[in-house]
Amino acid sequence: MDHFKELKVFPLLKDIKDEELKELDLLLKENKFNKGDNIITEGDEGNVMYVLIKGSVDIIKTTIYGDKFVCATLDDSMHPIFGEMALLDNDKRSATVTAKTECNTLSIDTKSFNEYIDKYPRAGVSLLKLMNLNLIRNIRVENENLKLVYQALIEEIESN
Amino acid sequence: MDHFKELKVFPLLKDIKDEELKELDLLLKENKFNKGDNIITEGDEGNVMYVLIKGSVDIIKTTIYGDKFVCATLDDSMHPIFGEMALLDNDKRSATVTAKTECNTLSIDTKSFNEYIDKYPRAGVSLLKLMNLNLIRNIRVENENLKLVYQALIEEIESN
Numbered sequence: 001m002d003h004f005k006e007l008k009v010f011p012l013l014k015d016i017k018d019e020e021l022k023e024l025d026l027l028l029k030e031n032k033f034n035k036g037d038n039i040i041t042e043g044d045e046g047n048v049m050y051v052l053i054k055g056s057v058d059i060i061k062t063t064i065y066g067d068k069f070v071c072a073t074l075d076d077s078m079h080p081i082f083g084e085m086a087l088l089d090n091d092k093r094s095a096t097v098t099a100k101t102e103c104n105t106l107s108i109d110t111k112s113f114n115e116y117i118d119k120y121p122r123a124g125v126s127l128l129k130l131m132n133l134n135l136i137r138n139i140r141v142e143n144e145n146l147k148l149v150y151q152a153l154i155e156e157i158e159s160n
Numbered sequence: 161m162d163h164f165k166e167l168k169v170f171p172l173l174k175d176i177k178d179e180e181l182k183e184l185d186l187l188l189k190e191n192k193f194n195k196g197d198n199i200i201t202e203g204d205e206g207n208v209m210y211v212l213i214k215g216s217v218d219i220i221k222t223t224i225y226g227d228k229f230v231c232a233t234l235d236d237s238m239h240p241i242f243g244e245m246a247l248l249d250n251d252k253r254s255a256t257v258t259a260k261t262e263c264n265t266l267s268i269d270t271k272s273f274n275e276y277i278d279k280y281p282r283a284g285v286s287l288l289k290l291m292n293l294n295l296i297r298n299i300r301v302e303n304e305n306l307k308l309v310y311q312a313l314i315e316e317i318e319s320n
Contacts, residue, residue, distance in 0.1 A: 061303075064311045085296045088289070094303055121281035128288035129248070135295040136245045142302050143221075143254055149306060151224045153313040160320050 003028060003106055006053045010079050012130040020123040027116055028106040033099040040083055040097040047110040049087040049131075052080050055103030060096040071145070073100065084131045087113060163188060163266055166213045170239050172290040180283040187276055188266040193259040200243055200257040207270040209247040209291075212240050215263030220256040231305070233260065244291045247273060 003025050007013055013021065031050070033039055039050060042062055056075035059082070060068050074080040082097050087110050108116075117124025163185050167173055173181065191210070193199055199210060202222055216235035219242070220228050234240040242257050247270050268276075277284025 063314075064307050065314065084292075085299065088292050089296050091296075091300065094300065117285050121285045124285040125277050125281045125288060128285060128292060132244075132248050132288060132292050132295065135292065135299060136249050136251075139245065139295060139299055139302065140251065140254060142299065142306065146302065146306050146309060147224050149309045149313060153309055153316060154223075154225065156313060156316045156320075160316075 003030070003053065006106070007051075010051075010130065012126050012133070016120075016123040016126050020120045023120065024108075024116060024123065027112045028108055031105045031107055033103040033105070035099055035101055037099045037103075038096055039099060039103070039105065040093050040095070042093050042096040044093045045090075046083065046086040046093050047090055048107045049081060049083040049109075049113065050097075050105040050107045052076050052082070053104050053106060055099060055101040057082070057103060058098045058100050060098055061094075062096075068096075071095070072141070081131065081134055083107075084134060088131070163190070163213065166211075166266070170211075170290065172286050172293070176283040176286050180280045183280065184268075184276060184283065187272045188268055191265045191267055193263040193265070195259055195261055197259045197263075198256055199259060199263070199265065200253050200255070202253050202256040204253045205250075206243065206246040206253050207250055208267050209241060209243040209269075209273070210257075210265040210267045212236050212242070213264050213266060215259060215261040217242070217263060218258045218260050220258055221254075222256075228256075231255070232301070241291065241294055243267075244294060248291070 004022060007021055007025060016024070039057065040046060042060070052074060054076050056073060058070045059072040059074065061071050062068050074082070083093070085091070086093055087108075090110065117127060164182060167181055167185060176184070188211075199217065200206060202220070212234060214236050216233060218230045219232040219234065221231050222228050234242070243253075245251070246253055247268075250270065277287060
């Protein structure tokens with residue numbers, strides 16, 4: 001199936017030449033998930049990155065006590081990507097991603113990704129920039145979360 | 161001054177062709193800082209990324225109460241880069257970076273960086289991968305910090 005149109009809407013992919021985007025499209029796998037499915041599971045090994053093209057997902061983390069909390073909800077209008085960390089560093093999944101509705105994703109694994117950006121470095125620059133900006137947005141959110149939890153801790157200590 | 165040798169030690173830059181690394185070198189500015197100087201100040205505007213080639217730095221964040229805490233110390237043996245977030249998204253500096261000793265850095269701004277990776281996309285892929293892996297390492301550390309502060313909060317609440 002041709003996902004060319006879905007890919008063209010990603011702001012940073014619009015600079016990739018059409019023929020190079022078509023080559024990328026050939027490497028992408030289409031996946032369908034039912035509501036409630038875990039697309040990614042925290043702590044698992046994994047080397048696949050996903051692009052959400054339809055539906056919405058919850059990003060869920062587990063506290064040290066085993067409690068789960070939703071730290072973000074993403075939907076297709078945001079053109080989100082997830083799983084890019086393990087794709088790049090091959091470390092464990094840092095969060096669970098659960099389908100909140102039926103979801104359609106496109107996915108690529110480390111090997112295909114590296115072969116593609118090696119063959120088409122100009123497209124690789126666009127992809128890596130998109131991934132960098134995604135990570136930066138996550139870090140800035142996490143910084144704010146850390147400040148809020150720290151503030152709650154100090155208030156709790158001072159109230160006693 | 162020629163920094164070719166300093167750049168060659170970065171694991172992910174070793175794949176950049178020598179002539180392209182020399183072109184990058186021409187764009188890098190050398191900076192010297194005294195012990196105690198702020199190389200980057202949290203909250204400032206900024207579009208410059210730094211490579212630490214000599215010395216060590218503290219990464220310092222400010223809590224909501226204005227307290228400062230050192231969240232990491234980096235030295236030249238780690239070949240660290242910092243400031244890459246604002247280089248890419250032009251948002252405010254997320255932390256202060258203070259010279260813990262005399263420091264020598266190399267730096268590049270957004271405009272030069274984008275022109276370089278546009279001209280040399282293969283080198284751009286190496287640079288962006290290095291930046292991505294750096295961000296991922298920071299996110300994984302921040303995730304652990306968030307879990308620790310959250311744990312302390314729960315323990316504090318339960319002890320009362």
